[in-house]
Amino acid sequence: xxxxxxxxxxxxxxxxxxxxxxxxxxxxxxxxxxxxxxxxxxxxxxxxxxxxxxxxxxxxxxxxxxxxxxxxxxxxxxxxxxxxxxxxxxxxxxxxxxxxxxxxxxxxxxxxxxxxxxxxxxxxxxxxxxxxxxxxxxxxxxxxxxxxxxxxxxxxxxxxxxxxxxxxxxxxxxxxxxxxxxxxxxxxxxxxxxxxxxxxxxxxxxxxxxxxxxx
Numbered sequence: 567x568x569x570x571x572x573x574x575x576x577x578x579x580x581x582x583x584x585x586x587x588x589x590x591x592x593x594x595x596x597x598x599x600x601x602x603x604x605x606x607x608x609x610x611x612x613x614x615x616x617x618x619x620x621x622x623x624x625x626x627x628x629x630x631x632x633x634x635x636x637x638x639x640x641x642x643x644x645x646x647x648x649x650x651x652x653x654x655x656x657x658x659x660x661x662x663x664x665x666x667x668x669x670x671x672x673x674x675x676x677x678x679x680x681x682x683x684x685x686x687x688x689x690x691x692x693x694x695x696x697x698x699x700x701x702x703x704x705x706x707x708x709x710x711x712x713x714x715x716x717x718x719x720x721x722x723x724x725x726x727x728x729x730x731x732x733x734x735x736x737x738x739x740x741x742x743x744x745x746x747x748x749x750x751x752x753x754x755x756x757x758x759x760x761x762x763x764x765x766x767x768x769x770x771x772x773x774x775x776x777x778x779x780x781x
Contacts, residue, residue, distance in 0.1 A: 589660045592667040600626035604670050612697040616705035620722050623671050624774045632669045633778040639668050646678060658682040671722070673702050673729045706730065710767070715750035718765035722774055727751060727766045736762065743768075 593604045599622040603614060623629050632639070646661040662679040665672055676699035683692035706726060710717040721727055731738065736755035744752045744765070751766040775781050 589656070589663055591663045591670070594626070594628040594631070596627045598622070598626050600628060600670075607670070607698055610694060612694060612701065614701070616701040617709065617720070620671050620702065620705060621770065623669070624722055624770060624777055629774060630778055633780070635668050639665060642668075643674070646675075650678070653685070655682045655686050659686075671702060673699055673726065676702065703730070703733075712764045712766070714747060715744050715752070715765050715767075716747040718748060718750040718767035720767040720770060722770040724751075724768075724771060727753065731755060731764070734764075736764070 591604070591608060593608065594601050600619070603619045603622060606614060623632075642661050642665045646658060646665070649657045649661065659679060659682045662675045662682065665675040666679070669675075676695050680692050680695035680699055683689075683695065706719045706721060707730065710719050712719045719730065731753065734755075734757055736753075736757045738753060738755050739761070740754040742752045742754075744750045748767055749769050749772065751768050753764045753766065755762050755764065
């Protein structure tokens with residue numbers, strides 16, 4: 567029993583050390599608009615054009631790297647959810663910052679990072695990442711009403727669609743691509759038992775696919 571307790575203690579010490587060492591966001595060194603935006607945001611300069619920032623991600627070389635690191639990103643996300651069940655906030659902070667090092671436009675990572683800082687009483691960082699999270703969100707939902715293809719919400723990644731549908735507590739019934747009035751994902755969903763339809767402008771998604779060499 568003493569040996570097991572010692573191993574558990576050693577594991578926890580290593581885990582905490584890992585969390586402290588990796589609890590930082592690594593800014594890609596491409597010297598492009600996307601990287602410059604991240605530098606500003608990390609410095610607390612959160613009054614930026616968030617739609618331009620999101621669009622700059624597609625134009626950055628980091629976008630191709632992020633697609634190459636998708637498996638790593640998904641593994642970090644799974645680990646994040648697992649640590650959330652344990653309320654392990656130092657490790658959650660580390661994991662979300664590693665996610666943001668791959669894709670700083672991830673609203674999910676910003677949301678969970680903000681919540682972790684709130685739980686640990688770090689109000690300054692909580693406020694910063696809340697501003698960034700909602701800056702990213704508003705750069706989508708305030709650019710249209712989502713009621714038609716012509717007024718669809720402009721996204722750069724499919725994950726943004728599902729993040730917004732998650733906020734609406736919408737359960738997807740059917741997804742289809744529409745090209746009347748634009749290029750849109752038509753999402754037929756149920757919200758509180760009622761059927762709703764939302765449209766997402768996916769022109770930038772296809773630009774991203776081309777950038778990543780996916781077609």
